[in-house]
Amino acid sequence: MAALFYIVAALAVLAALNVVLQRTPVYSALSLIVVLCALAVVYLLLDAPFMAVIQVIVYAGAIMVLFVLVIMLLNARREEPIDRSRMARWLGVPLIFALLAELLFVIGRQFPAASTTSAPGVEGGPAVIGHLLFENYVLPFEVTSVLILVAVLGAVVLAKRQV
Amino acid sequence: MVPLSHYLMLSAVLFALGAAGFLIRRNVITIFMCIELMLNAVNLAFIAFARHLGRPDGQIFVFFVIVVAAAEAAVGLAIIIALFRNRESLSIDDLDSMKL
Protein backbone atom coordinates (compact mmCIF):
# COMPACT_ATOMS: atom_id res chain seq x y z
CA MET A 1 0.00 0.00 0.00
CA ALA A 2 2.70 2.48 0.96
CA ALA A 3 4.74 1.54 -2.11
CA LEU A 4 1.70 2.21 -4.29
CA PHE A 5 1.42 5.72 -2.87
CA TYR A 6 5.06 6.53 -3.60
CA ILE A 7 4.87 5.22 -7.14
CA VAL A 8 1.66 7.15 -7.87
CA ALA A 9 3.06 10.28 -6.21
CA ALA A 10 6.17 10.12 -8.38
CA LEU A 11 3.95 9.70 -11.44
CA ALA A 12 1.88 12.72 -10.40
CA VAL A 13 4.95 14.90 -9.93
CA LEU A 14 6.45 13.86 -13.26
CA ALA A 15 3.19 14.51 -15.06
CA ALA A 16 2.86 17.92 -13.35
CA LEU A 17 6.39 18.78 -14.50
CA ASN A 18 5.29 17.78 -17.97
CA VAL A 19 2.25 20.08 -17.75
CA VAL A 20 4.51 22.99 -16.90
CA LEU A 21 7.35 22.28 -19.30
CA GLN A 22 5.66 21.06 -22.51
CA ARG A 23 5.45 23.53 -25.37
CA THR A 24 2.39 22.03 -27.05
CA PRO A 25 -0.89 22.68 -25.18
CA VAL A 26 -2.36 19.29 -26.09
CA TYR A 27 0.50 17.47 -24.35
CA SER A 28 0.03 19.68 -21.29
CA ALA A 29 -3.65 18.78 -21.23
CA LEU A 30 -2.92 15.05 -21.52
CA SER A 31 -0.36 15.29 -18.72
CA LEU A 32 -2.87 17.12 -16.56
CA ILE A 33 -5.31 14.23 -17.10
CA VAL A 34 -2.58 11.86 -15.87
CA VAL A 35 -2.10 14.04 -12.77
CA LEU A 36 -5.84 13.98 -12.08
CA CYS A 37 -6.07 10.21 -12.39
CA ALA A 38 -2.98 9.76 -10.20
CA LEU A 39 -4.57 11.98 -7.56
CA ALA A 40 -7.75 9.91 -7.80
CA VAL A 41 -5.69 6.82 -6.91
CA VAL A 42 -4.20 8.72 -3.94
CA TYR A 43 -7.71 9.62 -2.78
CA LEU A 44 -8.57 5.92 -2.90
CA LEU A 45 -5.59 5.24 -0.64
CA LEU A 46 -6.85 7.97 1.71
CA ASP A 47 -10.21 6.25 2.36
CA ALA A 48 -12.09 8.54 -0.01
CA PRO A 49 -13.44 6.24 -2.74
CA PHE A 50 -16.40 8.45 -3.56
CA MET A 51 -14.25 11.55 -4.03
CA ALA A 52 -11.83 9.54 -6.17
CA VAL A 53 -14.61 8.54 -8.54
CA ILE A 54 -16.10 12.05 -8.56
CA GLN A 55 -12.65 13.43 -9.40
CA VAL A 56 -12.42 11.16 -12.44
CA ILE A 57 -16.01 11.71 -13.59
CA VAL A 58 -16.12 15.49 -13.15
CA TYR A 59 -12.55 16.72 -13.35
CA ALA A 60 -10.83 14.30 -15.71
CA GLY A 61 -13.93 13.35 -17.62
CA ALA A 62 -15.74 16.65 -18.08
CA ILE A 63 -13.60 19.68 -17.26
CA MET A 64 -10.56 18.37 -19.11
CA VAL A 65 -12.75 17.38 -22.08
CA LEU A 66 -13.75 21.04 -22.19
CA PHE A 67 -10.10 22.06 -22.18
CA VAL A 68 -9.18 19.59 -24.92
CA LEU A 69 -12.12 20.69 -27.08
CA VAL A 70 -11.19 24.36 -26.71
CA ILE A 71 -7.56 23.60 -27.57
CA MET A 72 -8.73 21.69 -30.64
CA LEU A 73 -11.14 24.42 -31.73
CA LEU A 74 -8.75 27.31 -31.26
CA ASN A 75 -6.01 25.27 -32.87
CA ALA A 76 -3.49 26.20 -30.22
CA ARG A 77 -0.09 25.62 -31.67
CA ARG A 78 3.32 25.12 -30.21
CA GLU A 79 4.31 28.08 -28.09
CA GLU A 80 7.23 30.21 -29.18
CA PRO A 81 9.68 30.95 -26.41
CA ILE A 82 9.69 34.73 -26.82
CA ASP A 83 8.27 36.54 -23.90
CA ARG A 84 8.29 40.16 -22.93
CA SER A 85 8.24 39.93 -19.18
CA ARG A 86 11.49 38.66 -17.76
CA MET A 87 10.40 39.70 -14.30
CA ALA A 88 7.92 36.85 -13.95
CA ARG A 89 10.47 34.28 -14.96
CA TRP A 90 13.61 35.51 -13.21
CA LEU A 91 12.04 36.82 -10.04
CA GLY A 92 8.86 34.81 -9.74
CA VAL A 93 10.16 31.27 -10.13
CA PRO A 94 12.91 31.53 -7.50
CA LEU A 95 10.37 32.99 -5.11
CA ILE A 96 8.05 30.07 -5.81
CA PHE A 97 10.83 27.69 -4.97
CA ALA A 98 11.48 29.62 -1.79
CA LEU A 99 7.80 29.21 -0.95
CA LEU A 100 8.03 25.49 -1.64
CA ALA A 101 11.07 25.11 0.58
CA GLU A 102 9.31 26.97 3.36
CA LEU A 103 6.16 24.86 3.01
CA LEU A 104 8.15 21.63 3.13
CA PHE A 105 10.05 22.83 6.17
CA VAL A 106 6.87 23.80 8.03
CA ILE A 107 5.15 20.54 7.13
CA GLY A 108 8.11 18.49 8.25
CA ARG A 109 8.29 20.39 11.50
CA GLN A 110 4.57 20.48 12.24
CA PHE A 111 3.63 16.91 11.39
CA PRO A 112 6.57 14.72 12.33
CA ALA A 113 6.41 11.34 10.69
CA ALA A 114 6.38 9.26 13.83
CA SER A 115 3.32 10.76 15.43
CA THR A 116 0.99 10.62 12.46
CA THR A 117 1.42 7.17 11.00
CA SER A 118 -1.32 5.55 13.00
CA ALA A 119 -4.10 7.96 12.16
CA PRO A 120 -7.66 6.71 12.47
CA GLY A 121 -9.39 5.96 9.20
CA VAL A 122 -12.42 7.85 8.05
CA GLU A 123 -15.71 6.63 6.59
CA GLY A 124 -15.61 7.94 3.07
CA GLY A 125 -18.37 6.04 1.41
CA PRO A 126 -21.21 7.60 -0.54
CA ALA A 127 -23.71 7.11 2.30
CA VAL A 128 -21.68 9.23 4.71
CA ILE A 129 -21.05 11.96 2.17
CA GLY A 130 -24.69 11.94 1.20
CA HIS A 131 -25.79 12.38 4.80
CA LEU A 132 -23.38 15.24 5.37
CA LEU A 133 -24.30 16.97 2.14
CA PHE A 134 -28.01 16.88 2.74
CA GLU A 135 -28.00 17.46 6.47
CA ASN A 136 -25.17 19.74 7.53
CA TYR A 137 -24.18 21.30 4.25
CA VAL A 138 -27.45 21.64 2.44
CA LEU A 139 -27.17 25.43 2.09
CA PRO A 140 -23.81 25.38 0.26
CA PHE A 141 -25.17 22.56 -1.87
CA GLU A 142 -28.13 24.62 -3.04
CA VAL A 143 -25.97 27.70 -3.48
CA THR A 144 -23.54 25.80 -5.72
CA SER A 145 -26.44 24.68 -7.88
CA VAL A 146 -27.32 28.36 -8.42
CA LEU A 147 -23.63 29.01 -9.10
CA ILE A 148 -23.58 26.35 -11.80
CA LEU A 149 -26.69 27.84 -13.38
CA VAL A 150 -25.04 31.27 -13.45
CA ALA A 151 -21.86 29.76 -14.92
CA VAL A 152 -23.82 28.02 -17.68
CA LEU A 153 -25.61 31.23 -18.61
CA GLY A 154 -22.36 33.20 -18.49
CA ALA A 155 -20.50 30.72 -20.66
CA VAL A 156 -23.27 30.63 -23.27
CA VAL A 157 -23.47 34.44 -23.45
CA LEU A 158 -19.71 34.98 -23.55
CA ALA A 159 -18.99 32.42 -26.23
CA LYS A 160 -21.77 33.42 -28.60
CA ARG A 161 -20.89 35.09 -31.84
CA GLN A 162 -21.77 38.76 -31.89
CA VAL A 163 -25.32 38.84 -33.19
CA MET B 1 1.84 3.30 6.54
CA VAL B 2 2.41 6.62 4.92
CA PRO B 3 2.68 9.54 7.34
CA LEU B 4 0.51 12.62 6.85
CA SER B 5 3.48 14.85 6.08
CA HIS B 6 4.25 12.93 2.90
CA TYR B 7 0.78 13.60 1.51
CA LEU B 8 1.14 17.26 2.41
CA MET B 9 4.54 17.43 0.80
CA LEU B 10 3.13 16.01 -2.41
CA SER B 11 0.40 18.65 -2.23
CA ALA B 12 3.00 21.41 -1.68
CA VAL B 13 5.11 20.23 -4.61
CA LEU B 14 2.12 20.13 -6.95
CA PHE B 15 1.04 23.58 -5.78
CA ALA B 16 4.50 25.02 -6.37
CA LEU B 17 4.67 23.46 -9.82
CA GLY B 18 1.29 24.93 -10.67
CA ALA B 19 2.33 28.37 -9.43
CA ALA B 20 5.63 28.21 -11.33
CA GLY B 21 3.82 27.19 -14.49
CA PHE B 22 1.36 30.04 -14.01
CA LEU B 23 4.27 32.48 -14.04
CA ILE B 24 6.40 31.08 -16.85
CA ARG B 25 3.90 30.00 -19.46
CA ARG B 26 2.73 32.28 -22.27
CA ASN B 27 -0.28 30.43 -23.60
CA VAL B 28 -3.52 31.42 -21.86
CA ILE B 29 -4.96 27.92 -21.87
CA THR B 30 -1.83 26.43 -20.32
CA ILE B 31 -1.94 29.10 -17.61
CA PHE B 32 -5.48 28.06 -16.89
CA MET B 33 -4.40 24.43 -16.63
CA CYS B 34 -1.75 25.40 -14.07
CA ILE B 35 -4.50 27.02 -12.00
CA GLU B 36 -6.40 23.72 -12.09
CA LEU B 37 -3.22 21.98 -10.94
CA MET B 38 -3.05 24.30 -7.92
CA LEU B 39 -6.69 23.59 -7.08
CA ASN B 40 -6.00 19.86 -7.18
CA ALA B 41 -3.03 20.22 -4.86
CA VAL B 42 -5.30 21.91 -2.35
CA ASN B 43 -7.90 19.15 -2.74
CA LEU B 44 -5.28 16.58 -1.89
CA ALA B 45 -4.38 18.47 1.28
CA PHE B 46 -8.04 18.57 2.32
CA ILE B 47 -8.53 14.85 1.86
CA ALA B 48 -5.29 14.03 3.67
CA PHE B 49 -6.44 16.08 6.63
CA ALA B 50 -9.91 14.55 6.50
CA ARG B 51 -8.35 11.17 6.98
CA HIS B 52 -5.91 12.34 9.60
CA LEU B 53 -8.57 13.98 11.73
CA GLY B 54 -11.10 11.21 11.13
CA ARG B 55 -13.83 13.56 9.90
CA PRO B 56 -15.34 13.32 6.41
CA ASP B 57 -16.03 17.07 6.29
CA GLY B 58 -12.80 17.57 4.39
CA GLN B 59 -14.22 15.48 1.58
CA ILE B 60 -17.33 17.67 1.43
CA PHE B 61 -15.07 20.66 0.99
CA VAL B 62 -13.30 18.92 -1.88
CA PHE B 63 -16.69 18.24 -3.43
CA PHE B 64 -17.45 21.95 -3.43
CA VAL B 65 -13.99 22.86 -4.72
CA ILE B 66 -14.48 20.50 -7.66
CA VAL B 67 -17.90 21.98 -8.43
CA VAL B 68 -16.59 25.54 -8.28
CA ALA B 69 -13.61 24.58 -10.43
CA ALA B 70 -16.02 23.20 -13.03
CA ALA B 71 -18.01 26.44 -13.08
CA GLU B 72 -14.80 28.46 -13.25
CA ALA B 73 -13.42 26.38 -16.11
CA ALA B 74 -16.59 26.82 -18.13
CA VAL B 75 -16.70 30.58 -17.74
CA GLY B 76 -12.93 31.00 -18.10
CA LEU B 77 -12.81 29.04 -21.33
CA ALA B 78 -15.75 31.04 -22.68
CA ILE B 79 -13.81 34.22 -21.91
CA ILE B 80 -10.76 32.80 -23.67
CA ILE B 81 -12.82 31.97 -26.74
CA ALA B 82 -14.27 35.50 -26.79
CA LEU B 83 -10.79 37.01 -26.40
CA PHE B 84 -9.42 34.81 -29.17
CA ARG B 85 -12.15 35.98 -31.49
CA ASN B 86 -11.18 39.59 -30.89
CA ARG B 87 -7.41 39.45 -30.67
CA GLU B 88 -6.61 36.36 -32.80
CA SER B 89 -3.90 35.38 -30.37
CA LEU B 90 -3.58 33.07 -27.41
CA SER B 91 -0.36 34.52 -26.08
CA ILE B 92 -0.72 36.38 -22.84
CA ASP B 93 1.67 39.07 -24.03
CA ASP B 94 -0.87 40.13 -26.62
CA LEU B 95 -3.75 40.12 -24.18
CA ASP B 96 -2.35 42.46 -21.57
CA SER B 97 -4.05 45.73 -22.46
CA MET B 98 -7.65 46.70 -22.90
CA LYS B 99 -7.01 48.71 -26.01
CA LEU B 100 -7.90 46.77 -29.13
Next chain:
Amino acid sequence: MATFIDTHFALLVTLVKIPVVLVVLLGVVAYAVWMERKVVAHIQSRWGPYLVGPHGLLQPIADALKILFKEDFFVAEADRFVYLLAPFLALTISLLPIAVIPFGESFTFRGHTVNLQIANPDVGLLFIFAVTSLGVYGIALAGWASNSKYPLLGALRSSAQMISYELSLGMAIVGVLMLSGTLSLHGIVAQQRGFWQLGGLPAFLPRWNIFVQPVGFLVYFISAIAETNRLPFDLPEGESELVAGFHTEYTSFKFTSFFIAEYTNMVTVSCLATLLFFGGWLGPAFGPAPVRALISIFWFGLKVVCFLFIYIWIRGTIPRFRYDQLMSFGWKFLVPLSLLNILATGLVVTWWNA
Protein backbone atom coordinates in the same frame (compact mmCIF):
# COMPACT_ATOMS: atom_id res chain seq x y z
CA MET C 1 -4.03 -26.74 6.95
CA ALA C 2 -3.05 -23.44 5.38
CA THR C 3 -1.37 -24.26 2.15
CA PHE C 4 0.07 -21.74 -0.28
CA ILE C 5 -3.21 -21.74 -2.14
CA ASP C 6 -5.19 -20.85 0.96
CA THR C 7 -3.07 -17.96 2.12
CA HIS C 8 -2.79 -16.32 -1.26
CA PHE C 9 -6.24 -17.32 -2.39
CA ALA C 10 -7.52 -13.88 -3.37
CA LEU C 11 -4.45 -13.10 -5.44
CA LEU C 12 -4.41 -16.45 -7.24
CA VAL C 13 -8.10 -16.36 -8.01
CA THR C 14 -7.79 -12.84 -9.43
CA LEU C 15 -4.82 -13.90 -11.56
CA VAL C 16 -6.93 -16.71 -12.97
CA LYS C 17 -9.99 -14.54 -13.51
CA ILE C 18 -8.28 -11.78 -15.49
CA PRO C 19 -7.14 -13.78 -18.54
CA VAL C 20 -10.33 -15.83 -18.59
CA VAL C 21 -12.52 -12.74 -18.61
CA LEU C 22 -10.37 -11.03 -21.24
CA VAL C 23 -10.37 -14.02 -23.56
CA VAL C 24 -14.12 -14.52 -23.22
CA LEU C 25 -14.73 -10.82 -23.76
CA LEU C 26 -12.66 -10.66 -26.92
CA GLY C 27 -14.37 -13.79 -28.19
CA VAL C 28 -17.77 -12.26 -27.51
CA VAL C 29 -16.72 -9.07 -29.30
CA ALA C 30 -15.55 -11.00 -32.34
CA TYR C 31 -18.79 -12.93 -32.54
CA ALA C 32 -20.84 -9.83 -31.89
CA VAL C 33 -19.44 -8.57 -35.17
CA TRP C 34 -20.53 -11.79 -36.85
CA MET C 35 -23.97 -11.59 -35.24
CA GLU C 36 -24.35 -8.00 -36.38
CA ARG C 37 -23.55 -8.80 -39.97
CA LYS C 38 -25.90 -11.78 -40.00
CA VAL C 39 -28.80 -10.05 -38.28
CA VAL C 40 -28.55 -6.87 -40.33
CA ALA C 41 -28.33 -9.00 -43.45
CA HIS C 42 -31.44 -10.95 -42.62
CA ILE C 43 -33.31 -7.75 -41.79
CA GLN C 44 -32.36 -6.59 -45.26
CA SER C 45 -33.52 -9.87 -46.83
CA ARG C 46 -30.13 -11.14 -47.78
CA TRP C 47 -27.68 -13.62 -46.37
CA GLY C 48 -24.70 -12.29 -44.49
CA PRO C 49 -21.36 -14.03 -44.44
CA TYR C 50 -22.04 -17.56 -45.60
CA LEU C 51 -18.99 -19.08 -47.17
CA VAL C 52 -16.23 -18.91 -44.62
CA GLY C 53 -16.98 -21.79 -42.28
CA PRO C 54 -20.53 -23.05 -41.61
CA HIS C 55 -22.85 -20.03 -41.83
CA GLY C 56 -19.87 -17.74 -41.90
CA LEU C 57 -18.79 -18.55 -38.35
CA LEU C 58 -15.10 -18.24 -39.23
CA GLN C 59 -15.67 -14.82 -40.81
CA PRO C 60 -14.33 -12.81 -37.85
CA ILE C 61 -11.05 -14.68 -38.04
CA ALA C 62 -10.79 -14.06 -41.77
CA ASP C 63 -11.60 -10.39 -41.21
CA ALA C 64 -8.97 -10.05 -38.52
CA LEU C 65 -6.31 -11.58 -40.73
CA LYS C 66 -7.29 -9.37 -43.65
CA ILE C 67 -7.19 -6.21 -41.63
CA LEU C 68 -3.82 -6.99 -40.12
CA PHE C 69 -2.28 -7.33 -43.56
CA LYS C 70 -3.42 -3.92 -44.72
CA GLU C 71 -0.93 -1.16 -45.29
CA ASP C 72 -0.21 0.83 -42.18
CA PHE C 73 0.36 4.48 -43.02
CA PHE C 74 0.64 7.70 -41.11
CA VAL C 75 -1.12 10.91 -42.00
CA ALA C 76 1.13 13.75 -43.12
CA GLU C 77 1.57 16.51 -40.55
CA ALA C 78 -0.40 14.64 -37.96
CA ASP C 79 0.74 14.87 -34.39
CA ARG C 80 2.28 11.44 -34.36
CA PHE C 81 2.21 10.80 -30.64
CA VAL C 82 -1.48 11.62 -30.25
CA TYR C 83 -2.29 9.84 -33.51
CA LEU C 84 -0.86 6.62 -32.09
CA LEU C 85 -2.16 7.21 -28.58
CA ALA C 86 -5.83 7.67 -29.46
CA PRO C 87 -6.76 4.13 -30.61
CA PHE C 88 -4.89 2.47 -27.77
CA LEU C 89 -6.45 4.83 -25.26
CA ALA C 90 -9.90 4.00 -26.65
CA LEU C 91 -9.17 0.27 -26.46
CA THR C 92 -7.77 0.32 -22.92
CA ILE C 93 -10.53 2.49 -21.55
CA SER C 94 -13.21 0.30 -23.08
CA LEU C 95 -11.67 -2.83 -21.51
CA LEU C 96 -11.58 -1.40 -17.98
CA PRO C 97 -15.26 -1.60 -16.91
CA ILE C 98 -15.31 -5.39 -17.28
CA ALA C 99 -13.23 -5.55 -14.12
CA VAL C 100 -16.21 -4.75 -11.90
CA ILE C 101 -18.97 -6.61 -13.70
CA PRO C 102 -20.17 -9.77 -11.93
CA PHE C 103 -21.01 -12.62 -14.24
CA GLY C 104 -22.72 -15.03 -11.92
CA GLU C 105 -23.45 -16.35 -8.50
CA SER C 106 -20.57 -16.46 -6.07
CA PHE C 107 -19.71 -19.80 -4.53
CA THR C 108 -17.39 -20.98 -1.81
CA PHE C 109 -14.33 -23.06 -2.48
CA ARG C 110 -12.28 -24.48 0.39
CA GLY C 111 -13.78 -21.94 2.75
CA HIS C 112 -13.13 -18.87 0.60
CA THR C 113 -15.85 -17.04 -1.30
CA VAL C 114 -15.19 -16.77 -4.98
CA ASN C 115 -16.93 -13.83 -6.61
CA LEU C 116 -17.36 -14.16 -10.34
CA GLN C 117 -16.10 -10.61 -10.64
CA ILE C 118 -12.54 -9.36 -10.83
CA ALA C 119 -13.00 -6.60 -8.25
CA ASN C 120 -15.90 -5.61 -6.05
CA PRO C 121 -15.46 -2.02 -4.90
CA ASP C 122 -18.21 -0.35 -2.93
CA VAL C 123 -18.57 2.27 -5.62
CA GLY C 124 -18.56 -0.25 -8.47
CA LEU C 125 -21.28 1.44 -10.51
CA LEU C 126 -19.63 4.85 -10.29
CA PHE C 127 -16.35 3.29 -11.40
CA ILE C 128 -18.02 2.22 -14.63
CA PHE C 129 -19.32 5.75 -15.18
CA ALA C 130 -15.91 7.23 -14.45
CA VAL C 131 -14.29 5.02 -17.04
CA THR C 132 -16.94 5.62 -19.72
CA SER C 133 -16.59 9.37 -19.20
CA LEU C 134 -12.89 8.98 -20.02
CA GLY C 135 -13.90 7.25 -23.24
CA VAL C 136 -14.56 10.60 -24.90
CA TYR C 137 -10.81 11.20 -25.17
CA GLY C 138 -10.12 8.35 -27.54
CA ILE C 139 -12.50 9.80 -30.10
CA ALA C 140 -11.69 13.49 -29.57
CA LEU C 141 -7.94 12.95 -29.84
CA ALA C 142 -8.31 10.66 -32.86
CA GLY C 143 -10.28 13.27 -34.75
CA TRP C 144 -7.86 16.05 -33.90
CA ALA C 145 -4.69 14.13 -34.61
CA SER C 146 -5.83 13.11 -38.06
CA ASN C 147 -5.38 16.70 -39.23
CA SER C 148 -8.25 16.62 -41.70
CA LYS C 149 -11.76 18.12 -41.89
CA TYR C 150 -14.03 15.11 -41.70
CA PRO C 151 -12.41 13.42 -38.73
CA LEU C 152 -12.29 16.69 -36.81
CA LEU C 153 -15.98 17.32 -37.40
CA GLY C 154 -16.83 13.76 -36.44
CA ALA C 155 -14.75 14.00 -33.28
CA LEU C 156 -16.29 17.30 -32.18
CA ARG C 157 -19.80 16.05 -32.77
CA SER C 158 -19.09 12.82 -31.00
CA SER C 159 -17.54 14.49 -27.95
CA ALA C 160 -20.50 16.83 -27.57
CA GLN C 161 -22.92 13.92 -28.02
CA MET C 162 -21.18 11.69 -25.50
CA ILE C 163 -20.97 14.37 -22.83
CA SER C 164 -24.63 15.27 -23.27
CA TYR C 165 -25.90 11.72 -23.02
CA GLU C 166 -23.68 10.90 -20.05
CA LEU C 167 -25.96 13.14 -18.00
CA SER C 168 -29.16 11.25 -18.73
CA LEU C 169 -27.28 7.95 -18.41
CA GLY C 170 -26.23 8.82 -14.89
CA MET C 171 -29.59 10.17 -13.84
CA ALA C 172 -31.54 7.25 -15.28
CA ILE C 173 -30.00 4.84 -12.83
CA VAL C 174 -30.58 6.99 -9.76
CA GLY C 175 -34.01 5.39 -9.53
CA VAL C 176 -32.43 1.94 -9.33
CA LEU C 177 -30.01 3.20 -6.70
CA MET C 178 -32.85 4.53 -4.60
CA LEU C 179 -34.44 1.09 -4.64
CA SER C 180 -31.30 -0.87 -3.91
CA GLY C 181 -29.52 1.49 -1.55
CA THR C 182 -26.03 0.47 -2.64
CA LEU C 183 -23.61 1.29 -5.43
CA SER C 184 -22.02 -2.14 -5.49
CA LEU C 185 -23.18 -4.20 -8.46
CA HIS C 186 -23.35 -7.34 -6.37
CA GLY C 187 -25.71 -5.61 -3.97
CA ILE C 188 -27.96 -4.31 -6.74
CA VAL C 189 -28.44 -7.81 -8.14
CA ALA C 190 -28.92 -9.28 -4.67
CA GLN C 191 -31.79 -6.87 -4.13
CA GLN C 192 -33.52 -8.31 -7.20
CA ARG C 193 -33.87 -11.83 -5.87
CA GLY C 194 -37.22 -13.41 -5.29
CA PHE C 195 -40.63 -12.78 -6.73
CA TRP C 196 -43.30 -10.15 -6.34
CA GLN C 197 -46.33 -11.25 -4.37
CA LEU C 198 -49.37 -10.02 -6.28
CA GLY C 199 -52.46 -10.56 -4.20
CA GLY C 200 -53.52 -14.19 -4.19
CA LEU C 201 -51.73 -15.20 -7.39
CA PRO C 202 -48.79 -17.60 -7.23
CA ALA C 203 -45.48 -15.75 -7.47
CA PHE C 204 -44.53 -15.54 -11.13
CA LEU C 205 -43.14 -12.04 -11.57
CA PRO C 206 -39.45 -11.88 -10.65
CA ARG C 207 -38.36 -8.91 -8.63
CA TRP C 208 -36.47 -7.32 -11.50
CA ASN C 209 -36.05 -3.58 -11.56
CA ILE C 210 -37.52 -3.32 -15.04
CA PHE C 211 -40.98 -3.77 -13.58
CA VAL C 212 -40.59 -0.87 -11.16
CA GLN C 213 -38.38 1.37 -13.29
CA PRO C 214 -39.64 1.11 -16.87
CA VAL C 215 -38.99 4.79 -17.64
CA GLY C 216 -35.54 4.55 -16.11
CA PHE C 217 -34.72 1.57 -18.28
CA LEU C 218 -35.92 3.32 -21.42
CA VAL C 219 -33.88 6.45 -20.72
CA TYR C 220 -30.88 4.31 -19.80
CA PHE C 221 -31.02 2.24 -22.95
CA ILE C 222 -31.46 5.20 -25.27
CA SER C 223 -28.62 7.07 -23.59
CA ALA C 224 -26.45 3.98 -23.79
CA ILE C 225 -27.01 3.71 -27.53
CA ALA C 226 -25.97 7.36 -27.82
CA GLU C 227 -22.94 6.84 -25.61
CA THR C 228 -21.66 3.98 -27.70
CA ASN C 229 -22.14 5.93 -30.92
CA ARG C 230 -24.45 3.38 -32.51
CA LEU C 231 -27.30 3.97 -34.89
CA PRO C 232 -29.55 5.92 -34.62
CA PHE C 233 -26.96 8.13 -32.92
CA ASP C 234 -23.90 7.36 -34.97
CA LEU C 235 -23.37 10.70 -36.65
CA PRO C 236 -19.71 10.78 -35.58
CA GLU C 237 -18.99 7.83 -37.80
CA GLY C 238 -21.83 8.49 -40.17
CA GLU C 239 -20.95 6.32 -43.05
CA SER C 240 -22.86 8.16 -45.68
CA GLU C 241 -22.15 11.62 -44.36
CA LEU C 242 -18.69 12.06 -43.03
CA VAL C 243 -16.75 9.46 -44.99
CA ALA C 244 -16.00 7.43 -41.90
CA GLY C 245 -16.01 10.15 -39.31
CA PHE C 246 -13.28 10.24 -36.75
CA HIS C 247 -11.57 7.04 -37.82
CA THR C 248 -11.24 7.96 -41.50
CA GLU C 249 -7.49 8.18 -41.40
CA TYR C 250 -6.84 5.02 -39.45
CA THR C 251 -6.02 1.64 -40.95
CA SER C 252 -5.04 -1.84 -39.95
CA PHE C 253 -4.49 -2.43 -36.28
CA LYS C 254 -5.37 1.10 -35.21
CA PHE C 255 -8.75 0.85 -36.89
CA THR C 256 -9.27 -2.55 -35.30
CA SER C 257 -8.63 -0.98 -31.90
CA PHE C 258 -11.47 1.48 -32.45
CA PHE C 259 -13.69 -1.28 -33.70
CA ILE C 260 -13.00 -3.52 -30.71
CA ALA C 261 -13.46 -0.52 -28.41
CA GLU C 262 -16.90 0.21 -29.86
CA TYR C 263 -18.13 -3.37 -29.57
CA THR C 264 -16.66 -3.76 -26.09
CA ASN C 265 -18.54 -0.64 -25.04
CA MET C 266 -21.70 -2.23 -26.42
CA VAL C 267 -21.08 -5.40 -24.44
CA THR C 268 -20.33 -3.44 -21.26
CA VAL C 269 -23.50 -1.42 -21.58
CA SER C 270 -25.55 -4.56 -22.22
CA CYS C 271 -24.03 -6.24 -19.16
CA LEU C 272 -24.86 -3.19 -17.09
CA ALA C 273 -28.44 -3.11 -18.37
CA THR C 274 -28.97 -6.75 -17.36
CA LEU C 275 -27.41 -6.17 -13.95
CA LEU C 276 -29.39 -3.05 -13.17
CA PHE C 277 -32.77 -3.82 -14.67
CA PHE C 278 -33.10 -7.47 -15.52
CA GLY C 279 -31.82 -9.25 -12.45
CA GLY C 280 -28.30 -9.97 -13.67
CA TRP C 281 -27.61 -13.64 -13.36
CA LEU C 282 -30.77 -14.55 -11.45
CA GLY C 283 -32.77 -17.31 -13.03
CA PRO C 284 -34.00 -20.81 -12.23
CA ALA C 285 -31.04 -22.75 -10.88
CA PHE C 286 -30.52 -26.03 -9.11
CA GLY C 287 -27.77 -28.26 -7.92
CA PRO C 288 -24.72 -27.77 -5.73
CA ALA C 289 -23.00 -24.39 -5.54
CA PRO C 290 -20.51 -24.63 -8.44
CA VAL C 291 -23.26 -25.92 -10.75
CA ARG C 292 -25.44 -23.02 -9.70
CA ALA C 293 -22.61 -20.65 -10.55
CA LEU C 294 -22.34 -22.14 -14.04
CA ILE C 295 -26.08 -21.95 -14.60
CA SER C 296 -26.07 -18.32 -13.44
CA ILE C 297 -23.34 -17.53 -15.96
CA PHE C 298 -25.55 -19.08 -18.62
CA TRP C 299 -28.52 -16.89 -17.66
CA PHE C 300 -26.33 -13.79 -17.59
CA GLY C 301 -24.91 -14.61 -21.01
CA LEU C 302 -28.37 -15.22 -22.42
CA LYS C 303 -29.65 -11.86 -21.23
CA VAL C 304 -26.58 -10.03 -22.54
CA VAL C 305 -26.97 -11.69 -25.94
CA CYS C 306 -30.63 -10.59 -26.00
CA PHE C 307 -29.52 -7.02 -25.43
CA LEU C 308 -26.90 -7.23 -28.15
CA PHE C 309 -29.60 -8.53 -30.46
CA ILE C 310 -31.86 -5.58 -29.60
CA TYR C 311 -28.95 -3.20 -30.27
CA ILE C 312 -28.40 -4.74 -33.69
CA TRP C 313 -32.10 -4.87 -34.42
CA ILE C 314 -32.42 -1.15 -33.71
CA ARG C 315 -29.39 -0.49 -35.88
CA GLY C 316 -30.97 -2.27 -38.80
CA THR C 317 -34.32 -0.58 -38.49
CA ILE C 318 -34.18 3.06 -37.46
CA PRO C 319 -32.71 5.90 -39.55
CA ARG C 320 -30.06 8.21 -38.26
CA PHE C 321 -30.78 11.33 -36.21
CA ARG C 322 -29.65 14.67 -37.54
CA TYR C 323 -27.16 16.35 -35.26
CA ASP C 324 -29.38 19.12 -33.93
CA GLN C 325 -32.24 16.67 -33.43
CA LEU C 326 -29.84 14.46 -31.51
CA MET C 327 -28.71 17.22 -29.17
CA SER C 328 -32.18 18.60 -28.55
CA PHE C 329 -33.46 15.07 -27.90
CA GLY C 330 -30.77 14.51 -25.32
CA TRP C 331 -31.05 17.83 -23.51
CA LYS C 332 -34.68 18.76 -23.91
CA PHE C 333 -36.32 15.37 -23.60
CA LEU C 334 -34.15 12.78 -21.87
CA VAL C 335 -32.70 14.96 -19.12
CA PRO C 336 -36.09 16.31 -17.92
CA LEU C 337 -37.59 12.82 -18.25
CA SER C 338 -34.89 11.28 -16.08
CA LEU C 339 -35.33 14.07 -13.52
CA LEU C 340 -39.06 13.36 -13.41
CA ASN C 341 -38.25 9.68 -12.99
CA ILE C 342 -36.04 10.49 -9.98
CA LEU C 343 -38.78 12.65 -8.51
CA ALA C 344 -41.49 10.02 -8.98
CA THR C 345 -39.31 7.20 -7.65
CA GLY C 346 -38.38 9.28 -4.63
CA LEU C 347 -42.01 10.00 -3.86
CA VAL C 348 -43.05 6.37 -4.22
CA VAL C 349 -40.16 5.07 -2.11
CA THR C 350 -40.92 7.57 0.65
CA TRP C 351 -44.62 6.70 0.56
CA TRP C 352 -43.93 2.95 0.73
CA ASN C 353 -41.56 3.34 3.62
CA ALA C 354 -43.88 5.57 5.61
